[in-house]
Amino acid sequence: MENSKFMQFMERFFLPIADKLNNNRYLGALRDGFMVALPIIIFGSIFVVIANIPFLDQLLSEDAYNAYKDALGPASAATLSIMGMFVIVGIAYKLTAYYGGDAIYGGVTALASFLILTPQVLEDVTGVIPTSSLGAEGLFLGILTAFISTELFRFFVKKNWMIKMPPGVPEAVSRSFSSLIPISFTLSIFLLIRILFSITPFETIQNFIYSVIQEPITALGSGLPAAIIAVLLIQVFWFFGLHGQIIVNSIMDPIWMTLSLENYEAYQAGEERLHIVNNQFIDTFIVGMGGSGMTMAVILGLFIIAKSRQLKQLGKIGGPPSVFNVNEPIIFGLPIILNPLVLIPWLLAPVIITIVTYFSMSIGLVPVSTGVHVPWTTPIFIGGMLTTNSIAGGIMQLVNLVIVTLIWIPFLKLLDKRYFSEELAGASKEIAAGKDKG
Known part of the structure; x- marks a missing residue:
């Protein structure tokens, strides 16, 4: 009865909010805009990893090592360091397409708008744009610019303030003049x-945004409490059948990506990486262990304790995809969605792992993320090593896997006992039915 009341409460008050967030056009454009930039970001991240292979500086001479890094440097400098530009184009493109407008012109207009706002002075040299303005420092402003420029572009198009070309003019020319x-x-x-x-005293809008808005918000999002709340919300949304990671990341990605970029810039400069919580912290150590909810641990638990045919078969089916962080077989097969029996471990385990990983990094047992973006399908242990550029990151993932498995096992036993009893009852009925026919 209590479970029923709880479910009714959640459905009445929580699901409408989740639906609005999931269907919001700005959050959708933000999410999809980052997806446009993702292949370029991953390309740059791969070459950062290759350029910083552990112990390579000890195997090569100093000149050879520097030449090696200089040769690979442009791969990340032309992608990760200026990723804000790609995100701006992606967001504006997707939002313009949502409105049914000419998406490519919406994208380039947003980029041009952002560049107009960007100071073109570096150490008293004019005509030069510092890459920091196109990366972490400019990301928040870039997102706002993409939204505002798209709305302005759409407004003027709706007003029909356009040059109409006569029939017969090539389409590309007509679109350009329109x-x-x-x-x-x-x-x-x-x-x-x-x-x-x-x-104004700020001189540039970058200084205003960074000091008044972005810095306080980024500081808030980099803390442990914000990470716990975000992880909890991801799990709750998933429990009700909504893609929690997409919903929450739509809001948090601008903050987490900024923190990742700042870590990356510090890593490239050989400085201390300050932000424990960032995009890689969530993706690698929370989601990157079989998918949202770290369901690789669920599969491991099934292999250890399962007696029912249903859960044994589910473990076999879900095992191979979970290696690459695909967990739909477990989400829908266990099931996890709207299943009160698994609600406690589903919510509790990621929070505990968030706390354990955070404090392991804060005391120096595990290095903080370097800011490189590791593909989300990277298997456990490898992903942790690549994210931190240390074997300790891989070991941290394995420790997390053990902790989550131990949390899940008592609840999996209850679920397995129910399924096993149902299978025995079903088998008894079949035997009885066979005797009656005989």
């Missing part, structure tokens, strides 16, 4: 914004 006025008006507004900020 977008001329909306793009010009949009860029002019951003130019005016730049001019207005130049006469």
